[in-house]
Amino acid sequence: MATGSFAVDGHVSGFNERITASVVITCIVAASGGLLFGYDIGISGGVTTMKSFLQKFFPSILRNAANAKTNIYCVYDSQVLTAFTSSLYIAGLAASLLASRLTAALGRKGIMVLGGCTFLAGAAINGFAENIAMLILGRIMLGFGVGFTNQATPVFLSEMAPPKWRGAFGTGFQFFIGIGVLTANCLNYGTARISWGWRLSLGLAVVPAAIMTFGALLISDTPSSLVERGKVAQARKSLSRVRGSDVEAELADLIKYSEMAKAADQEPFKTIFERQYRPHLVMSIAIPFFQQLTGINIIAFYAPVLFQSVGFGSDSALIAAIILGVVNLCSILVSSFVIDRYGRRFLFMEGGIQMCICQAIVAAVLAVAAGTSGTKHISKGDSILVLVLMCLYASGFGWSWGPLSWLIPSEIFPMEIRTTGQSISVAVNFATTFVLSQTFLAMLCHFKFGAFLFYACWIAVMTIFVYFFMPETKGIPLNSMYAVWEKHWYWGRFVRRQP
Ligand code: BGC
Numbered sequence: 451m452a453t454g455s456f457a458v459d460g461h462v463s464g465f466n467e468r469i470t471a472s473v474v475i476t477c478i479v480a481a482s483g484g485l486l487f488g489y490d491i492g493i494s495g496g497v498t499t500m501k502s503f504l505q506k507f508f509p510s511i512l513r514n515a516a517n518a519k520t521n522i523y524c525v526y527d528s529q530v531l532t533a534f535t536s537s538l539y540i541a542g543l544a545a546s547l548l549a550s551r552l553t554a555a556l557g558r559k560g561i562m563v564l565g566g567c568t569f570l571a572g573a574a575i576n577g578f579a580e581n582i583a584m585l586i587l588g589r590i591m592l593g594f595g596v597g598f599t600n601q602a603t604p605v606f607l608s609e610m611a612p613p614k615w616r617g618a619f620g621t622g623f624q625f626f627i628g629i630g631v632l633t634a635n636c637l638n639y640g641t642a643r644i645s646w647g648w649r650l651s652l653g654l655a656v657v658p659a660a661i662m663t664f665g666a667l668l669i670s671d672t673p674s675s676l677v678e679r680g681k682v683a684q685a686r687k688s689l690s691r692v693r694g695s696d697v698e699a700e701l702a703d704l705i706k707y708s709e710m711a712k713a714a715d716q717e718p719f720k721t722i723f724e725r726q727y728r729p730h731l732v733m734s735i736a737i738p739f740f741q742q743l744t745g746i747n748i749i750a751f752y753a754p755v756l757f758q759s760v761g762f763g764s765d766s767a768l769i770a771a772i773i774l775g776v777v778n779l780c781s782i783l784v785s786s787f788v789i790d791r792y793g794r795r796f797l798f799m800e801g802g803i804q805m806c807i808c809q810a811i812v813a814a815v816l817a818v819a820a821g822t823s824g825t826k827h828i829s830k831g832d833s834i835l836v837l838v839l840m841c842l843y844a845s846g847f848g849w850s851w852g853p854l855s856w857l858i859p860s861e862i863f864p865m866e867i868r869t870t871g872q873s874i875s876v877a878v879n880f881a882t883t884f885v886l887s888q889t890f891l892a893m894l895c896h897f898k899f900g901a902f903l904f905y906a907c908w909i910a911v912m913t914i915f916v917y918f919f920m921p922e923t924k925g926i927p928l929n930s931m932y933a934v935w936e937k938h939w940y941w942g943r944f945v946r947r948q949p
Contacts, residue, residue: 481622488630496638545597566663569595577653745905781848801850802913
């Protein structure tokens, strides 16, 4: 059988593409890596509004909140508080770049285990934190944890999944991020009533870390990663386990491309800057950058803060966040079902348009309801309208930029630059998250409802970008992906034709 025969528009991979129980279980276990990231996103958003937590570490914010009758947009504007949240992202950025080097020795699975252990240590430090230094140290460890796992897990899923269903398997990562966020939100709702509840919320991050680490120890590494590290016999075993039978064609394909990658024998961080990899480099930067500019983390980190400041009480703020979480989760499931049928571009376009409209209307509602200076009291009805719009927004994100920003970078890179490309992508994701979360509360305070318009404009830009520059990648085996660039109206001029 010809290795890697395929068609770009329909889909014929020439490989055994059966979904076996083994591939499903392996990928569920791996995707649970998303739990770590999701749990942290949800927990930090909630904990930073807990009174006992603020009293212990950030008492000045409580004093501000008490005097905040004047302007709803500025209550939580504190650089120290945002530094606490975003210190994780700087550490994660460093870790993801480091992960690219370490995968050569440890494989994808090894990186996941390493990430799980670091996250576990960070969670323990945070749970027992007595001062800001401990708090930040814990967050840096958590950052290393998610830097490693976010780098390795999406690639693991893409390499393990049968090409025809890679989209559905890939969305698993975002699904677990969503579960993590939701679990954390529910937990915060309970722990907010206990004086040391913040310790529980932060400390219980050891649970997702333990689940993933233990699970990762039980699964085998991806055939691709094993072949890359010269472990062909183990790769055959891993492939037989997940595909069932008929694995020789796929194995031969992996070996062929691994040898080509090795023959190039170059420093991957240099290689990716070659002209022939221009589309890959651009996507590895643009996709995560744009994902963050959807404004999702305003909602994810600060949904409770936001709801509280637009008039919900502190309990109802958490309930609002939970509702958002459920909507998000359901919409990720929707994407799992349609992504391999309608393709990535369709989801990008639909989700983009939906999110753009929602952000624009949120801006308009806030402008009218709270007044352009933010001093008018927002009615319950308007608060609920904002919540409904945010739910619509979250569902648009959940079936487009959420899962796709992890899936696309994990599937577009050829083997020789795959880990580097994915590392760049995670690093850009974290760097952008850092800058945006560091500036969002100040931006909300100064731009007021205009902050939401800012994101609406970016969503319009990224939707146009996808329309013109993002080729469809559904169903195409990873090692045959070069053809989508060759055929692309713009990127075709950069890539070197494959024999
Ligand atoms: C994003 C995060 C975001 C999360 C929300 C992820 O895909 O990278 O920044 O907080 O989705 O569920």
